[in-house]
Amino acid sequence: MNIPMLDLKRQYQFMKKDIDNAISRCLDHQLWILGPEVKEFEQKCAEFLNIKHCIGCSSGTEAIVLGLRALAIKCGKEFFSKNDEIITTPFTFTATGDAILRAGATPVFVDIDPINFNIRPQSILDYLQSKAENNAKGILPVHLYGTPCDMDTISKIAxxxxxxxxxxxxxxxxxxxxxxKLGTIxxxxxxxxxxxxxxxxxxxGGMVTTNDDELAEIVKFLIKHGGKDKYNVEHIGYNARLDTIQASILLAKLKYVEDFNNRRIAIAKRYSEELADIEEIQLPPILEGCVFHQYTIRVKNGKRNKLQEFLKEKMIATMIYYPLCLHKMKVFEGKSRVSEKPVEAERASQEVLSLPIEPLMTLEEQSYIIKSIRRFFKK
Ligand SMILES: Cc1ncc(COP(=O)(O)O)c(C=O)c1O
Incomplete structure (x- = not known):
């Protein structure tokens, strides 16, 4: 057996007819920039998420930058300033923090919850309370691995x-x-x-969502160079539209997303049941609303890399998301702040290991992964 983290070829075969038809329609109409599929996809997403505005854009990274720029413009500034702080997690993909820099603000990295790996609301509060006067403008929580952040507490703090x-x-x-739905709170x-x-x-590809009409309007012109009229613009904008062809593929895939998320959850539950007795690993909690983008275990006693090597020999792919916290990256040196030392984030980066979570993975493949992990721990 040879098990990748994800098998996009298998997924394509599963929905080939829908995707081929979608692409073929685009080939026929040739409306590549903001073609009809973009609007249709945005509308279908708005229904699915139950939100007023969905605006497709060129990537997730751009979506964060666009969202932040819209917030700044709504407050009357083109960009945030270096004095403006945005509180986020250091345990995320680079893009989260990088987007804050690109919007002109300073990221403040606060520690994570050691169980669900998301930003710890108490750490946000500790930071805010530690300062007599603070320049914090916003909070940027990341629903890491598909796990929802505690949005009630975060909203209350905000x-x-x-x-x-x-x-x-x-x-x-x-x-x-x-x-x-996440992305609507x-x-x-x-x-x-x-x-x-x-x-x-x-x-x-990416998307910005909001219930705020003014923010939505700003994002809509920012993706098209920064003006309602692209030949006479008011703001520093981007060329950051979602391609018609991507929208058509995403539309075709949207109808499978709930089924695929449920398949991910089922695999996660099986992993959790069948690995539960191994004391040297900490399993992710099976939380209501989590869609298991990753199933990430924590391997104790310095055995993470050895387990990864062992599984690689068994032809099982695994990934480390993320090996280095953002506050330790060169790009953030002198451009970010940390509240207290984010010890839990640093410990997580040494211990996490994400297992394959291909929604179409067979039961045999799942058994092989489970058996291999159990063998490593002599169970
Ligand atoms: C948490 C997080 N934020 C932002 C991004 C950026 O998205 P994109 O790669 O579409 O730019 C990613 C993924 O790549 C991500 O995992």
Missing amino acids: QKYNLFVLEDVAQAFGGTWQYT GNISAFSFFPSKNLGGFGD
């Missing part, structure tokens, strides 16, 4: 300190918090349609 909330939903399409949210995401295109 309200108390008059902060915006931008949700990074790159890894959690279809996930919920208290039965409300904060002021504005960013999704990614990178091919490996729960809803992934055949290339880069």
Whole structure:
């Protein structure tokens, strides 16, 4: 057996007819820029998520930048300034923090919860309370691995300190918090349609969602160079539209996303049941609303890399998301702050290991992975 993290060829075969038809329609109409599929996809997503505005864009990274720029423009500034702080997690993909820099603000990295790996609300509060005067403007929670952040507590903190909330939903399409779809709770949210995401295109793509009409309007012109009239623009914008062809593929895949998320959850439950007796690993909690973009275990006693090597020999792919916290990356040196030392984030980067979570993985493949992990721990 040879088990990849994800098998996009298998997924394509599963929905080939839908995807081929979608692409073929685009070939016929040749409306490549903001063609009819973009609007249709945005409308279908708005229905699915139960939100007023969905605006397709060129990537998840751009979606965060666009969301932040829209928040700044709404407050009357073109960009945030270096004094403006945005509180986020150091345990995420680079793009989260990088987008904050690109929007002109300073990321403040606070520690994570050691169980679900998401930003710890108490750490946000500790940071805000530690300063007599603070320049915090917003909170940027990331629903890491498809696991919802505690949005009730985060929203309460944001309200108390008059902060915006931008949700990074790159890894959690279809996930919920208290039965409300992720990406609809904060002021504005960013999704990614990178091919490996729960809803992934055949290339880069992303989306901004919001219930705020003014923010939506701003994002709509920012993706088209920054003006209502692209030959006479008011703001520094981007060429960041979602391609018609990506929208057509995403539309075709959208109808499978709930089924695929349920398949991910079923695999996660099986892993959790059959690995539960291994003391040297900590399993992710099976939380309501989690869509298991990744199933990430924590391997104790310094055995993470050895387990990864062992599984590689058995032809089982695994990944380390993420080997280095953002506050340790060169790009953030001198451009970010940490509240207290994010010890839990640093420990997580040494211990996490994500297992294959291909929604179409067979029961035999799942058994092989489970058996191999049990063998490593002599169980
Ligand atoms: C948490 C997180 N934020 C942002 C991004 C950026 O998305 P993209 O790759 O579509 O730019 C990603 C994924 O790639 C991500 O995992």
